[in-house]
Amino acid sequence: MKFRRPKGTKDVLPKDIAKWHYVERIIRETTELFGFAEIRTPTFENTELFKRGVGTDTDIVGKEMYTFEDKGGDSLTLRPEGTAPVMRAYVENGMQSESPIHKLYYLTSMFRHEKPQAGRYREHTQFGAEIVGSDHYYCDVELILLAKEVYNRCGIQDFRLKLNSIGKAEERRNYVEILKSYLNSNIEHLSEESKRRLETNTLRVLDSKDMNDRKVTDLAPKILDHLGSESRTRFDNVVNELSRLGVKHEVDFRIVRGLDYYTDTTFEFLSDDLGSQDALGGGGRYDGLIEQLGGKPTPGVGFGSGVERLIIVAEKNGFAFGEQKAPLVYFIALSDEARKICYGIMRDLRKLDVSCETDLLGRSFKAQMREANKLNCRYVYIIGDDELQKKKGQLKSMATGDQVETEFGKIKENIE
RNA sequence: GUGAGCGUAGUUCAGUUGGUUAGAACAUCAGAUUGUGGCUCUGAGGGUCGGGGGUUCGAAUCCCCUCGCUCACCCCA
Known part of the structure; x- marks a missing residue:
């Protein structure tokens, strides 16, 4: 189903x-x-x-x-x-x-x-x-x-x-009577729908799109003359x-x-x-x-x-609507240990209003890079074994490709 | 409620006078010598051809029914 x-x-x-x-x-x-x-x-x-x-x-x-x-x-x-x-x-x-x-x-x-x-x-x-x-x-x-x-x-x-x-309301009631008698005198030219409407909702005959109805209503008394x-x-x-x-x-x-x-x-x-x-x-x-x-x-x-x-x-009209905002930093971890470090850094950055996200599928390094690119992230932050040792990750700008070693706690200072 | 047109992968579409395991592009996923995206290359997954019935040795293709979508009437935002 x-x-x-x-x-x-x-x-x-x-x-x-x-x-x-x-x-x-x-x-x-x-x-x-x-x-x-x-x-x-x-x-x-x-x-x-x-x-x-x-x-x-x-x-x-x-x-x-x-x-x-x-x-x-x-x-x-x-x-x-x-x-x-x-x-x-x-x-x-x-x-x-x-x-x-x-x-x-x-x-x-x-x-x-x-x-x-x-x-x-x-x-x-x-x-x-x-x-x-x-x-x-x-x-x-x-x-x-x-x-x-x-x-x-x-x-x-x-x-x-x-x-x-x-x-x-009262002016309209009077006008509707005038309109009704006019329409009744031309009733043979009106569409079925308009004939029905003549009794239930007379004014609405005026907004009919039917060509023959229009010929009749074009010459009908106008409400503006009866206000x-x-x-x-x-x-x-x-x-x-x-x-x-x-x-x-x-x-x-x-x-x-x-x-x-x-x-x-x-x-x-x-x-x-x-x-x-x-x-x-x-x-x-x-x-x-x-x-x-x-x-x-x-x-x-x-x-x-x-x-x-x-x-x-x-x-x-070709109006330019805004685009969906991309996360600023995409975290790439190359091991389970590195992933845990990322989670902590991300928690801290988000408290500082820096948007970031990371891989949730356990994908390869290359796939994570591709993902960051597809999401239009401005930066990736990479942590592998070397970076774990040094407590410094690689902060890479996606636009320029430049990459700088950046301490885990100093990412915000090095972006934008 | 009335009428017309259209239903084939996630999307846009091919599909020859009915004839083998239904295709393409884009998208997705994976790979292209050790830890680096876009471009390129290779490969993979993905379709009960809207559904049901009928004709036929054989139906995406022909016929009937049905459902859905779209547009118009109507009405309105």
Whole structure:
């Protein structure tokens, strides 16, 4: 019997891990530079949280959740998205009474039962940031700036930023009625999927890729023309501020997002280096969510961004990730007695933060030299019978080939 | 859930109209005069040809079923 990893999951092997560490570091450093603090929530939550927060008509909740019953009969779900859990934690821990505003970020796995394809996994890593407690338009801008800065620092320059506003709940309800009647009058041109969606999640008809759907929606009434003055002003402020700060963007009425909690600003970052799944990240404002989860009415805005996709795009752009660090000194012992001496020297060096390792297979001298070379060690330290006698080993630089007799206790002084 | 393409050593791939013990490169390991890496040379290990069934004297090759992978639809990060 052969075991395979579950469909849609991945193994990150040692040869690729340096890449992940590097990107994770950029994400954390950049996000903290903007004054965000990390928050960690459980890998699974009560299923009801996502039904309530994300919405039962969404694809995520409707057909993509990993839901199971535990031994106590509770229905639990592996986190399919980051915002609802963070807001649950915000409310549950009374964070609003610590401070009127919180800037939070996360970097963790998300789980969705989808059919895997390029850039789409069943377990994927997302970093996201949320600003809770303020409805100031600059919050929206700040988050966009943060995402942009992370992308830039990963060598990604040529992504597209698309923006839209879907207004406040009531404005959207009114608009949806207008859109519905327009779509109904053109229903014979719509795809089957869009016909179904027309009733369940009308806005989503707008982001259909179907050519015929697009012909219909191109001429559909636009939500931006149906916003109240407050929403309209906020949207104009966001757009103008982005322009003023030199952030390229385009307004696109199709950016409606698939989660129910969004209000007002919505945005997506798209890349051409990603095949069919072209979203690098996306987000928006969710002013009703916290109330929905039982908290006091509190505004919030956030985004999520796929780390696998970020790495894919960075790689395509030839980004130089760091390399795995090689041990500095490789110890070669030519006898059992010499080996014991090595173990002691290595213990002492490691206390001094000098990285070192030695052969664990009892291999030949030549094989050990080869190993040191393959690992890219800067030095080898050789102890044979002569060296045991003199209590001085041979410290050899792999780059120059130079070799100097060095006392057992004086290796650190003779390297670097 | 729907559709298309692809499954041969660890990896990337060859494999002639079905015909002997299924190959190469890279990788791995070992050796090339006594205790010195990279380059080179020599050699070794490693495959139930995704799995099952069928046709045939004979199947990696033909047929059927099945599983897996990949990409697209869908959806999103």
